[in-house]
Amino acid sequence: MIQPIGHDANVAALQTAANSGRLHHAWLLAGPEGVGKGLFARAAATWLLADAAGPRPTGPGFTVDPTHRIAALIAAGSHPDLRIAERLFREKTGDHARNISIEQVRSLNGVFATTGSMSPRRIVIIDSIDDLEAKAANALLKSLEEPPADGLFLLVTHAPGRLLPTIRSRCRMLRFGPLDDSAMTAALTQAAPDLSPQELAALIRAGDGSPGRALRFAGLDIASIDETLDQLITRGDPTNALRNRFARTMATKAAQPRFEAFLDRAPSRFASAARGRTGPALEQALQAWERVRGVSAAAVGLSLDPQTTAFEIATLAASLAPAVGSAKDRA
Structure with a gap:
């Protein structure tokens, strides 16, 4: 056992x-x-x-x-x-x-x-x-x-x-508390010994101390989801190219598990973006986090269109980029 x-x-x-x-x-x-x-x-x-x-x-x-x-x-x-x-x-x-x-x-x-x-x-x-x-x-x-x-x-x-x-x-x-990275490594390696070093590192980050949560993301390329959100939050998306490309990856029926992983993961990335901000920037980040949390919680139950939902959340992420992008992105 x-x-x-x-x-x-x-x-x-x-x-x-x-x-x-x-x-x-x-x-x-x-x-x-x-x-x-x-x-x-x-x-x-x-x-x-x-x-x-x-x-x-x-x-x-x-x-x-x-x-x-x-x-x-x-x-x-x-x-x-x-x-x-x-x-x-x-x-x-x-x-x-x-x-x-x-x-x-x-x-x-x-x-x-x-x-x-x-x-x-x-x-x-x-x-x-x-x-x-x-x-x-x-x-x-x-x-x-x-x-x-x-x-x-x-x-x-x-x-x-x-x-x-x-x-x-x-x-x-x-x-019982969350596991540290060393224990997470041991638990995930025990449960899924075939994980690549890159996926293992991504799952440890996504798991937030919970091996069970991390394993729900296995095989869904959670690292690229985090990378896309982080890029939007830090650099914006002036031409909409990144948002459109990312949203299209969620459009197919086969992508449903990855879309659900994105909904699960997105609120924590917005919460991370709020840390270290002050004043109006903090208020904006918290408002975006509240919106993303609501959309993520309702999307599956309400059968919201994955492509449209992914684009909406990605737009909220782009709006947090400091002085980058169009006026629409900063609204």
């Missing part, structure tokens, strides 16, 4: 609790999306179940030999003492359900209905608890209030402040 990278303190905290015999029944894994919380939960569950069933893992961190009987069962999705709840994939629509339903949460109780099959320990992962519908959150709360013996909940959250206070109060929290 792929191991979590950059969260050694959290690995040590959970292992120390397990080794002490005082493992809290519910852990809230809280932090930005894409930094490895779900991976941490799955690796932790593998290690904890292997540790309880034996033979005890001897590798560093959550490392478990893939030939270990517990690791093999989990890899096959057939370990009887582990349940994972996440948004279900809908084959008819090709996307995921909006929420984790109450039926899914209730079904998790099956793992606690009998004693453990491989060891006393039984584990439930919810990835993420933010996706629970209201009734499902209340059903989970009941389980947390009456925790089963030797039961463990690993609950992933991207926004702990939005959870029910009664859920937070029954959990021990582990906080």
Whole structure:
């Protein structure tokens, strides 16, 4: 199993609790999306179940030999003492359900209905608890209030402040932060070993400390998107040539994934452009950032034309160039 990278303190905290015999029944894994919380939960569950069933893992961190009987069962999705709840994939629509339903949460109780099959320990992962519908959150709360013996909940959250206070109060929290560049390099190399050095560097920049976010940009030439936006922001586009050329690259159906990556990436490039500005220049940059953020958030849902949308955002970028371009660009 792929191991979590950059969260050694959290690995040590959970292992120390397990080794002490005082493992809290519910852990809230809280932090930005894409930094490895779900991976941490799955690796932790593998290690904890292997540790309880034996033979005890001897590798560093959550490392478990893939030939270990517990690791093999989990890899096959057939370990009887582990349940994972996440948004279900809908084959008819090709996307995921909006929420984790109450039926899914209730079904998790099956793992606690009998004693453990491989060891006393039984584990439930919810990835993420933010996706629970209201009734499902209340059903989970009941389980947390009456925790089963030797039961463990690993609950992933991207926004702990939005959870029910009664859920937070029954959990021990582990906080996860963005990864530094060294950890990002290791995480991305582990997940995608065939990345070129150039794409790896671009993904580290685009990921902002989140390997999950970075990997969404893989294969989409995110470096050229950043380069185009940066060029427009610093030098403008007096003849419209760069904007027209860039917008045309977003016009085809095949370019939709890259267009969505552009929408995801553009607000952060405008935010970077605002840093270091003062006075009217700062106000202009912030207004452009607000506009880009709104357009980017609405474009896919409203089925806005990609070429027109890309040109509009590119024009806003060109308007930030210092005293460059036409009056239209500086408006």
